[in-house]
Amino acid sequence: MTRSSLDWKFRSSENLRFEERKQRMAAINTDLSVIGYTYEDIQNMAQSILKNTELRPKIGIICGTGLGGIADIVENPITVSYDTIKGFPVSTVKGHSGKFVFGTIKGKEVLLMMGRFHYYEGYPMWKVAMPVRVMKAMGIEVLLLTNAAGGLNQDYKTGDIMILKDHIDLPGLTGECVLIGKNDERFGPRFVATNGAYDVELGKKFLQIATELGHGSIMREGIYIMIGGPTFSSAAEARVLRMFGADAVGMSTVPESVVGRHSSMKIFGVSLITDMVDLDVGSQFQVTHEDVLRTANERALILQDIFVKFVQQI
Numbered sequence: 001m002t003r004s005s006l007d008w009k010f011r012s013s014e015n016l017r018f019e020e021r022k023q024r025m026a027a028i029n030t031d032l033s034v035i036g037y038t039y040e041d042i043q044n045m046a047q048s049i050l051k052n053t054e055l056r057p058k059i060g061i062i063c064g065t066g067l068g069g070i071a072d073i074v075e076n077p078i079t080v081s082y083d084t085i086k087g088f089p090v091s092t093v094k095g096h097s098g099k100f101v102f103g104t105i106k107g108k109e110v111l112l113m114m115g116r117f118h119y120y121e122g123y124p125m126w127k128v129a130m131p132v133r134v135m136k137a138m139g140i141e142v143l144l145l146t147n148a149a150g151g152l153n154q155d156y157k158t159g160d161i162m163i164l165k166d167h168i169d170l171p172g173l174t175g176e177c178v179l180i181g182k183n184d185e186r187f188g189p190r191f192v193a194t195n196g197a198y199d200v201e202l203g204k205k206f207l208q209i210a211t212e213l214g215h216g217s218i219m220r221e222g223i224y225i226m227i228g229g230p231t232f233s234s235a236a237e238a239r240v241l242r243m244f245g246a247d248a249v250g251m252s253t254v255p256e257s258v259v260g261r262h263s264s265m266k267i268f269g270v271s272l273i274t275d276m277v278d279l280d281v282g283s284q285f286q287v288t289h290e291d292v293l294r295t296a297n298e299r300a301l302i303l304q305d306i307f308v309k310f311v312q313q314i
């Protein structure tokens with residue numbers, strides 16, 4: 001092959017790639033879930049979900065990994081699968097079923113989000129927390145966040161339940177804050193304080209109910225730190241996270257909490273300590289997602305008992 005025919009071949013394949021990419025970009029630009037959601041998109045999604053039910057709950061619960069058992073306490077559930085909502089992302093993680101559940105708990109209307117989105121799934125941060133805006137648009141005023149987390153505080157044990165006093169937004173501190181980008185004031189203000197995000201009264205109530213039910217010995221109050229994941233921390237990293245003052249580490253919750261705060265929602269957060277993070281450099285201990293799911297399963301009934309009473313009293 002002569003040099004000029006090689007050049008031509010190279011250029012035509014480049015052109016082909018360019019055309020293909022242009023077409024792909026055009027397709028992408030019609031997909032809400034790729035280019036970002038406007039205020040109107042969020043309202044439309046909320047309205048399309050609400051068409052499935054007469055219920056108008058003010059309490060929303062986001063179920064963490066393996067914590068979907070909370071749905072078992074919902075009376076007369078009506079489910080809306082994410083794949084029926086135009087522009088809604090899909091859940092890709094085991095332990096997150098991918099649906100909204102409307103219903104009542106002891107007569108009180110609730111909305112459960114069973115299947116959250118994580119940054120490590122490849123979703124940009126704004127998409128991870130977008131459902132919180134949809135929940136707000138559906139009328140949710142009180143947001144109850146649950147998650148599975150690794151214990152960093154050496155006084156904790158696997159199976160403990162930690163009420164969030166505060167959080168550390170590690171991705172946010174390093175430039176991946178969920179609110180980065182153009183701000184639409186209809187969602188909330190450009191600048192937002194995140195201190196005192198977790199409602200103290202709700203925290204006290206949860207603790208009191210858990211104690212009354214006989215679970216006081218496994219209750220903790222502490223600080224949750226979010227890492228991007230999907231890797232569980234190395235021992236050296238975990239030591240840094242502990243030095244930062246975190247009691248538990250996880251891969252979610254913080255973007256949802258920040259967006260909830262931005263939308264003036266009342267927020268409560270709770271972590272199930274599904275595993276204790278090994279701080280011993282050189283140790284061969286390896287935590288798995290199955291360990292996380294197992295602990296979540298073992299604590300399902302206790303969490304359900306606490307949530308029944310908690311929701312009743314909010």
Ligand SMILES: O=P(O)(O)O[C@@H]1C[C@H](O)[C@@H](CO)O1
Pocket residue numbers: 063064065066093116118146147148149229250251252253288289292293
């Ligand atoms: O959705 P959450 O934060 O409960 O899930 C945790 C963090 C990872 O997604 C997963 C690790 O097992 O559990």
